[in-house]
Amino acid sequence: xxxxxxxxxxxxxxxSAYFFIAKTWWLPAGASVxxxxxxxxxxxxxxxxxxxxxxxxxxxxxxxxxxxDRGSASPQVQxxxxxxxxxxxxxxxxxILFVGLNFMSSSIWASERFRPAAPGAVQVEVTGMxxxxxxxxxGPDGKFGGTKPELQDASAGGEGAIGLDTTDPASxxxxxxxxxxxxxxxxxxxxxxxxxxxxxxxxxxxxxKQDAVPGLAIHMHFTPITTGDYEIACSQLCGLGHYxxxxxxxxxxxxxxxxxxxxxxAEKQ
Amino acid sequence: xxxxxxxxxxxxxxxxxxxxxxxxxxSLDHKVIGMQYYFLALTAVFVGMILSLLMRIxxxxxxxxxxxxxxxxxxxxxxxxxxxxxxxxxxxxxTAPQGGFGNYFLPIQIGAPDMAFPVLNMLSFxxxxxxxxxxxxxxxxxxxxxxxxxxGYPPLSALQSSGPGEGLGADxxxxxxxxxxxxxxxxxxxxxxxxxxxxxxxxxMMRMPLTCWAWFITAILGLLAFGVLLSAxxxxxxxxxxxxxxxxxxxxxxxxxxxxxxxxxxxxxxLFWFFGHPEVYIAILPAMGLCSxxxxxxxxxxxxxxxxxxxxMLSIGFLGFMVWGHHMFMxxxxxxxxxxxxxxxxxxxxxxxxxxFNWLGTIWRGRIRFTSPMLFALGFVSLFVxxxxxxxxxxxxxxxxxxxxxxxxxxxxxxIMGVASIFGIFAATYYWFPKMYGRMxxxxxxxxxxxxxxxxxxxxxxxxxxxxxxGHLRRYSQLTELNYLHGLVPLQTFMTYAAFVTIAGQxxxxxxxxxxxxxxxxASDNPWEATTLEWTTATPPPHDNFGGHMPVVNNGPYEYSxxxxxxxxxxxxxxxxxxxx
Numbered sequence: 001x002x003x004x005x006x007x008x009x010x011x012x013x014x015x016s017a018y019f020f021i022a023k024t025w026w027l028p029a030g031a032s033v034x035x036x037x038x039x040x041x042x043x044x045x046x047x048x049x050x051x052x053x054x055x056x057x058x059x060x061x062x063x064x065x066x067x068x069d070r071g072s073a074s075p076q077v078q079x080x081x082x083x084x085x086x087x088x089x090x091x092x093x094x095x096i097l098f099v100g101l102n103f104m105s106s107s108i109w110a111s112e113r114f115r116p117a118a119p120g121a122v123q124v125e126v127t128g129m130x131x132x133x134x135x136x137x138x139g140p141d142g143k144f145g146g147t148k149p150e151l152q153d154a155s156a157g158g159e160g161a162i163g164l165d166t167t168d169p170a171s172x173x174x175x176x177x178x179x180x181x182x183x184x185x186x187x188x189x190x191x192x193x194x195x196x197x198x199x200x201x202x203x204x205x206x207x208x209k210q211d212a213v214p215g216l217a218i219h220m221h222f223t224p225i226t227t228g229d230y231e232i233a234c235s236q237l238c239g240l241g242h243y244x245x246x247x248x249x250x251x252x253x254x255x256x257x258x259x260x261x262x263x264x265x266a267e268k269q
Numbered sequence: 270x271x272x273x274x275x276x277x278x279x280x281x282x283x284x285x286x287x288x289x290x291x292x293x294x295x296s297l298d299h300k301v302i303g304m305q306y307y308f309l310a311l312t313a314v315f316v317g318m319i320l321s322l323l324m325r326i327x328x329x330x331x332x333x334x335x336x337x338x339x340x341x342x343x344x345x346x347x348x349x350x351x352x353x354x355x356x357x358x359x360x361x362x363x364t365a366p367q368g369g370f371g372n373y374f375l376p377i378q379i380g381a382p383d384m385a386f387p388v389l390n391m392l393s394f395x396x397x398x399x400x401x402x403x404x405x406x407x408x409x410x411x412x413x414x415x416x417x418x419x420x421g422y423p424p425l426s427a428l429q430s431s432g433p434g435e436g437l438g439a440d441x442x443x444x445x446x447x448x449x450x451x452x453x454x455x456x457x458x459x460x461x462x463x464x465x466x467x468x469x470x471x472x473x474m475m476r477m478p479l480t481c482w483a484w485f486i487t488a489i490l491g492l493l494a495f496g497v498l499l500s501a502x503x504x505x506x507x508x509x510x511x512x513x514x515x516x517x518x519x520x521x522x523x524x525x526x527x528x529x530x531x532x533x534x535x536x537x538x539x540l541f542w543f544f545g546h547p548e549v550y551i552a553i554l555p556a557m558g559l560c561s562x563x564x565x566x567x568x569x570x571x572x573x574x575x576x577x578x579x580x581x582m583l584s585i586g587f588l589g590f591m592v593w594g595h596h597m598f599m600x601x602x603x604x605x606x607x608x609x610x611x612x613x614x615x616x617x618x619x620x621x622x623x624x625x626f627n628w629l630g631t632i633w634r635g636r637i638r639f640t641s642p643m644l645f646a647l648g649f650v651s652l653f654v655x656x657x658x659x660x661x662x663x664x665x666x667x668x669x670x671x672x673x674x675x676x677x678x679x680x681x682x683x684x685i686m687g688v689a690s691i692f693g694i695f696a697a698t699y700y701w702f703p704k705m706y707g708r709m710x711x712x713x714x715x716x717x718x719x720x721x722x723x724x725x726x727x728x729x730x731x732x733x734x735x736x737x738x739x740g741h742l743r744r745y746s747q748l749t750e751l752n753y754l755h756g757l758v759p760l761q762t763f764m765t766y767a768a769f770v771t772i773a774g775q776x777x778x779x780x781x782x783x784x785x786x787x788x789x790x791x792a793s794d795n796p797w798e799a800t801t802l803e804w805t806t807a808t809p810p811p812h813d814n815f816g817g818h819m820p821v822v823n824n825g826p827y828e829y830s831x832x833x834x835x836x837x838x839x840x841x842x843x844x845x846x847x848x849x850x
Contacts, residue, residue, distance in 0.1 A: 215518030
């Protein structure tokens with residue numbers, strides 16, 4: 001039985017580890033400034049934890065087989081209640097490993113979340129509602145106009161869906177789209193809002209995720225570095241249509257972005 | 270030991286009831302109540318398991334028409350996952366290890382004739398049973414069961430108009446949880462008092478089996494955590510029905526103002542996870558205690574580092590209350606607090622690792638008997654390592670950006686809080702069945718059950734980590750909408766087939782359980798040659814546990830293979846071992 005257990009535990013370990021090492025399924029290719037740092041730290045954590053995982057399982061299987069009861073052929077059982085030196089050693093080592101890992105990643109977290117977006121960042125307001133994302137741009141004045149919950153009407157779509165207050169002068173040049181356009185290599189400041197329940201704005205390729213919470217306007221930022229179309233998903237359960245609440249982020253050249261912006265603003269006139 | 274001990278014992282030496290109702294239904298006997306909890310959990314686990322199977326079927330064959338249920342719609346899928354999670358967490362993982370085995374064996378293992386408050390004990394079971402009935406009733410009301418997930422985040426869970434199932438079904442869901450909290454609070458008080466006041470002569474705290482330590486610490490966690498959830502539940506009920514706005518700000522649903530103002534959705538998350546994270550330890554601590562015990566019994570070797578194990582469990586319990594924010598890194602909570610919660614969470618990994626080292630230290634140079642409880646205890650260690658190792662990923666906010674709300678999280682908590690705890694429940698069942706029923710369970714069937722469960726579990730939950738890394742979000746009822754999910758469907762298909770096999774394997778256990786009650790091989794009073802007090806008494810134990818006399822404890826709980834002793838185990842009640850071994 002000890003041998004069967006050893007084989008089963010080792011097989012499970014090696015097969016699981018194989019798919020991690022072969023990267024058969026892996027993080028999607030990163031397309032933002034933050035991605036490289038995050039992915040690097042993911043790999044570091046993963047190599048260290050992977051080593052612990054394999055070592056612990058291999059030892060477990062080996063001990064189960066090695067110390068199986070073999071009747072009179074078994075050596076004398078080691079009568080011991082433990083070893084304080086060992087206890088202290090592995091406590092300290094684990095503490096250093098775990099807390100050390102955490103400190104290694106703290107600078108990335110700080111640059112993602114402690115630091116506000118730089119002045120001059122592209123501004124986009126993202127509004128989540130059952131079950132769609134809307135994106136608002138402030139227009140030439142660079143200012144978002146006010147919104148009011150009592151004006152929100154999903155059936156109206158666009159400006160009506162997010163409850164834009166048209167009496168506010170700052171809202172005159174605001175425009176609302178269903179696809180998010182941003183220029184490449186520029187920081188994007190995202191203001192996240194939700195109208196009804198909690199949603200979560202997740203762009204896997206940008207390594208970007210943040211809940212949009214009713215009643216809060218959450219300011220975040222990211223910098224895309226590769227042009228292309230990227231899927232946006234809702235990652236917080238928001239109701240029966242949660243699975244289909246998705247959108248597209250289009251990262252384009254500055255030139256194309258300016259053209260697109262001009263066309264939208266012209267429509268608004 | 271405390272003064273007044275004999276008076277306390279005398280008060281509990283009540284005569285056994287004679288009527289069927291008082292003996293088996295409204296019983297005051299902790300052993301009967303323990304079994305009642307156990308069978309409640311057994312019913313719940315099969316309900317929860319069938320729900321999970323329906324989800325797995327729907328993910329792979331979304332347009333399949335099922336008998337009785339018809340087609341599974343997106344909202345039905347969400348109801349299934351809500352009820353699966355709630356039933357499993359509350360009525361299985363919290364109920365079986367603590368209410369079931371804790372009730373039955375804590376008093377016997379510490380040498381007490383019953384729990385400290387037998388009437389309270391009976392009440393806590395029946396309130397819990399009522400909670401279960403209310404929970405199941407949610408399936409049968411107009412609109413069906415709620416779809417807001419087991420975490421029930423408002424405003425989704427607070428607004429009747431936010432989706433199907435958020436009407437009466439959601440009310441019943443909240444009421445059931447509130448009732449469950451009341452039952453759990455009463456039970457926690459009982460466990461704490463019993464452990465502190467009812468120990469037999471010589472049973473010092475540091476001579477208690479680690480199972481008792483685990484139940485004791487779990488009860489303290491329960492006392493502190495369930496009160497908070499109860500309050501949160503009542504506030505949610507008020508938001509839903511009395512027009513208050515604890516958790517709901519000014520929002521519109523489908524263009525209609527919902528009529529609330531000024532509440533905070535994050536407040537619920539703080540309250541919920543202040544309960545929710547200790548709850549993880551409420552589920553796993555009893556399994557830790559039990560598996561420590563079993564590794565020692567079946568390696569014929571003292572537990573490695575008894576004190577370290579006790580201190581590790583105490584630190585897990587203590588730190589467990591300081592880590593709830595790691596569920597909220599992406600919630601909009603201050604990123605500075607995220608940093609603090611992250612450090613505490615990494616720190617709680619340390620006592621967990623200490624336990625793993627000590628388990629390996631216990632079997633090292635032992636003489637392992639591969640009985641069915643031992644197989645499940647070894648399986649527990651393997652699952653605990655696998656489920657634990659993904660913790661440091663999720664504990665770091667930077668990595669949580671990508672992994673939060675993906676299948677990576679689902680894989681993580683199913684391995685550690687779900688299946689590892691359930692392996693603890695299986696181990697406990699195989700281990701104590703002979704004491705409870707006087708017969709052995711069938712070992713061959715148990716081995717089949719073990720290997721199918723171990724391999725099946727890994728086949729279902731390990732791929733979830735791969736899915737999560739690829740960004741596959743949880744709680745998605747269809748995999749068709751996002752392009753990047755398409756390539757992951759084959760993995761989902763594999764997991765569904767693995768679930769079929771694993772669930773089929775559980776019927777081997779069910780058959781073995783009921784078959785052995787009637788036809789199992791007769792068991793002796795101490796079939797495993799173990800040392801703790803339950804093995805010193807008759808099988809099954811008499812109404813007052815020790816047949817009129819009170820045991821006197823002279824030794825620690827894990828004296829195996831003591832040099833110079835005739836047998837390879839020394840009972841706790843045997844004459845005191847000479848110090849200095």
